[in-house]
Amino acid sequence: MEIPERDGDGYLVDSSAWTPEIARAMAEADGVELDDVKWQQILKAREYYEDHAVVPPIRKFSKYLGADQKEMFKLWMTGPMKPITKYGGLPKPTGCV
Numbered sequence: 629m630e631i632p633e634r635d636g637d638g639y640l641v642d643s644s645a646w647t648p649e650i651a652r653a654m655a656e657a658d659g660v661e662l663d664d665v666k667w668q669q670i671l672k673a674r675e676y677y678e679d680h681a682v683v684p685p686i687r688k689f690s691k692y693l694g695a696d697q698k699e700m701f702k703l704w705m706t707g708p709m710k711p712i713t714k715y716g717g718l719p720k721p722t723g724c725v
Contacts, residue, residue, distance in 0.1 A: 629653045639714050646717025655715050670716040683721045
């Protein structure tokens with residue numbers, strides 16, 4: 629699958645090009661495995677963005693999910709909002725993520 633153009637941080641230049649297949653291809657190209665838990669977090673972030681038109685900070689998002697923040701960091705092995713938004717076709721998070 630051909631991945632649409634991405635910026636220097638790996639985010640889609642045109643977020644409307646996002647599809648689940650593109651998300652999986654982007655993750656595979658980046659060497660990231662999207663298991664069911666990660667995939668559900670990506671879909672919930674998209675849902676949150678559709679409802680609120682903003683990418684939430686990790687504290688707010690972990691509450692929204694009912695998830696433990698520390699567990700999210702362990703799962704993603706990095707700040708979770710960056711890969712969640714990247715593979716979710718969402719804007720880059722700003723501020724404390």
